[in-house]
Amino acid sequence: MNNEVLFSVIIPTYNRGNYLKKAILSVINQEYENWELLIIDDGSTDNTNHIVSQFKDPRIKYFYKQNEERSIARNFGIQNAQGEYICFLDSDDVFYSNHLSVLYKNIQLREFPEGMFHTQIIKNIKGENKKENWFRGLNNKEVVEKLIQGKALYMNGICISKRLFEREFFPSQFSYWEDQHLWIRLLKDHSFFSIDDITSQWNIGKDNSTFDIFKKRSLKKLDKYLGCIDHLEKDLMSKGKLMSKDKIDFLNLKLKKASVFIEIQPKYYFLNLKQFIICSKYINSKELLKLYFKLFKKGIRE
Structure with a gap:
């Protein structure tokens, strides 16, 4: 494979040291090797720094900043990313080893477009796996309709051309539903490319941040x-x-x-x-x- 595309993978994290190692390893173990990993530590007070320091891969870049919530953390990562395409991974989730290779194959097939790519994910709820494919085979207009109706495009399956972030970012004043806010704005003007392959896992448990939103x-x-x-x-x-x-x-x-x-x-x-x-x-x-x-x-x- 000719690694022509540099992917920037952004992991925002806050006091998730116990989970972060698996997320980092899932990026290191990618079949496609032309990537950089930006870990944005949003003011953690646990062992996050120590966990990251154990990895000596020069493609891993660690940034520590004051706690300002995940929208600002992700925007910080985007601003420091060097890749042509931006991927996101939450610190308690994992990519499968095919994630970037599948993305590269589809990006190359479509001649490196500016738009949003989306792979399928496995939702792991306390050990039970369920495939989520609400957006499989849909175009951008159909995806926007589903998002406004309450479905969600999950972060780990998203890959976006960096040029789309020249004018649009995550809304810094929000830390709930902020990702869907951005997806809808982007998809009102840009293409959506659905990919059938399953390439990541979203782990939902008692310590999951999304789960906590509704539990508390x-x-x-x-x-x-x-x-x-x-x-x-x-x-x-x-x-x-x-x-x-x-x-x-x-x-x-x-x-x-x-x-x-x-x-x-x-x-x-x-x-x-x-x-x-x-x-x-x-x-x-x-x-x-x-x-x-x-x-x-x-x-x-x-």
Whole structure:
């Protein structure tokens, strides 16, 4: 194989030293060898530095910075990347050994386009594997529709031409749904290339950061989550990129995500009121009251 393309793999991490070694090894063990790995340590206080220092591969670059959440960490990695194509890997997940070789084959086949490539992933939930292929064979318009309807493009399967980041980055003010925010903006203007091969594994367990978002529900997270969705909706609207159907889907998406965080607890009226006030910033009162009534009836039945 003629290694013509340099891939930059970005791993943002925060106090994940116990998981990080497997993620790094999964990059080192790639069949395709022309890569650089940027580990962005977002202010860890554990043994992350020590774990990284054990690897002597010159292709591994370690950056330590103050804790500013993962959007800023990923943007920092993008800004320091030298590769023509950017890949992302969360610190508790792994690439299979074919990840970069599959990407290279497909990029070469399409004559090195500017766009977003997506490989299939295995979702590992506490040891049980499940294949996720919601976006298999779809074009960029179809993918955007699914994203606004609530499906998610997982980070580990994404590879993007670096030139797309000349104007677009992860929204630095958000750390929930921030990746989908960026994907939708990019796909409104650029091509999506679906690849059938399974090349990575997303590990979901009690210590997984995405799992924690929903397990540890809080008013702050509810506000940030809905705020990110609302911010994207307004951004697309201001640029004339929002269709009438999209507006309905955005509303349904907000209601869907809000319902995950809202807990109707008759004994805690103050908490219920706070939840309602936060939601009302992003969802009109009529639709919000319908949601609360639906959840209240569900609570009674249970």
